[in-house]
Amino acid sequence: MTHLKVTYDAEANAAYLYFTDPAAPPTKVAHMYPCDPDRVDGMINLDFDGDMRLLGVEVLDARAKLPQYLLDAAEPLNRGNA
Structure with missing residues (x-):
């Protein structure tokens, strides 16, 4: 099974x-x-490398756009400690 890395910033909801x-x-x-x-x-942004391969997707207003189980499993980002 392939695992997808997902990060989530709850304060920014991104x-x-x-x-x-x-x-x-x-x-x-x-x-x-x-x-x-x-x-x-x-707002959803698609990020590509120089060869136009999709690297990732940024999702703003993530609570409204993504399933809760995905946000629950995401690596939390704490901007206060960045």
Whole structure:
């Protein structure tokens, strides 16, 4: 089974779903494509590398957009200790 890394910042209500190999060195985002906030009723950003491979998805207003079980299982981000 493949495990998806998900982080969640409860204060910002923002989640990030990673589509990269956790064993590989981090890949720099070269292109960010914001989805139309009117069509998705919020803000969702798609991050791509230089070869246009999808690296991850940022979801703002995550509590309204993602299932609760995913947020419960996400790695919490504590901005106060960043």
